[in-house]
Amino acid sequence: MRKWLIASLVIIIAAIAALTLIRVATQESSPPRASASALPRTPDGHPNLNGVWQVLNTASWDIQDHQAQLDVPPGQGVVEGNEIPYKSEALARKQENYKNRRTADPVKARGFLPGVPRMMYLPFPFQITQTPKYVTIVSEYTRTMRIVYTDGSQHPAGHIDFWMGDSRGRWEGDTLVVDVIHFNDETWFDHAGNFHSDALHLVERLTLAGPDHINYEVMVEDPQVFTKPWKMSMPLYRRKEPNVRILEYEAGGLIDEESERQEDEKKR
Numbered sequence: 001m002r003k004w005l006i007a008s009l010v011i012i013i014a015a016i017a018a019l020t021l022i023r024v025a026t027q028e029s030s031p032p033r034a035s036a037s038a039l040p041r042t043p044d045g046h047p048n049l050n051g052v053w054q055v056l057n058t059a060s061w062d063i064q065d066h067q068a069q070l071d072v073p074p075g076q077g078v079v080e081g082n083e084i085p086y087k088s089e090a091l092a093r094k095q096e097n098y099k100n101r102r103t104a105d106p107v108k109a110r111g112f113l114p115g116v117p118r119m120m121y122l123p124f125p126f127q128i129t130q131t132p133k134y135v136t137i138v139s140e141y142t143r144t145m146r147i148v149y150t151d152g153s154q155h156p157a158g159h160i161d162f163w164m165g166d167s168r169g170r171w172e173g174d175t176l177v178v179d180v181i182h183f184n185d186e187t188w189f190d191h192a193g194n195f196h197s198d199a200l201h202l203v204e205r206l207t208l209a210g211p212d213h214i215n216y217e218v219m220v221e222d223p224q225v226f227t228k229p230w231k232m233s234m235p236l237y238r239r240k241e242p243n244v245r246i247l248e249y250e251a252g253g254l255i256d257e258e259s260e261r262q263e264d265e266k267k268r
Contacts, residue, residue, distance in 0.1 A: 052127045054126070055120070062190050084226070104193075107188070116183075124249060141251060143248065185197045197224040199223060209235070217231060
């Protein structure tokens with residue numbers, strides 16, 4: 001009887017310890033949401049997203065789990081389940097992109113606009129300016145700008161090839177939900193060659209978790225490339241330095257300058 005009681009106590013203690021570890025891990029993976037009454041709000045009552053924000057992850061290099069390489073920091077993935085459901089022919093193209101990434105990446109090799117959602121997790125800060133009718137997002141990288149219309153307007157008709165897509169937002173409670181379509185097929189999700197077609201459709205969700213954190217999620221759908229929709233999620237952190245501001249990183253000009261410098265060195 002005594003042995004049975006001791007064994008039962010050991011099992012109960014182990015179970016409590018396991019539940020505690022799970023709870024801690026969950027709390028660390030994404031910032032806990034503040035109560036609705038504690039959130040800073042704009043005059044129209046919506047959560048106040050104004051400010052300068054930035055990720056603290058390596059998703060722009062690779063949105064999946066990856067090891068360190070030269071000029072690539074190691075990182076944990078932001079894709080739910082760490083699997084991207086490529087069609088077989090699309091997976092072959094992704095692998096080819098990876099082989100050629102140093103010269104083919106539209107961002108790192110060519111200085112082009114990053115597209116969405118990559119703009120949101122580049123290693124550059126971005127500034128959100130929120131009004132009742134629209135929300136602007138401006139990145140330090142190449143002065144990239146998005147306008148998210150929240151005035152109830154619809155996407156323009158037809159298909160339009162936009163680098164940054166067309167963004168239409170609405171509020172669902174305290175979450176800004178953004179529907180994005182009208183893409184070209186020139187941008188990548190990351191430096192690892194994950195790509196999409198011009199049929200890309202995104203649904204982003206930005207939820208203010210507290211004064212200094214936004215929980216960002218994006219559902220990705222592209223029937224030409226993927227067998228089913230898939231999701232990424234990550235926290236965005238408010239930049240807190242005094243007088244923080246968006247500076248300038250003109251990628252295309254810097255790449256051109258470096259190319260000219262290398263050409264000059266060859267002539268010497």
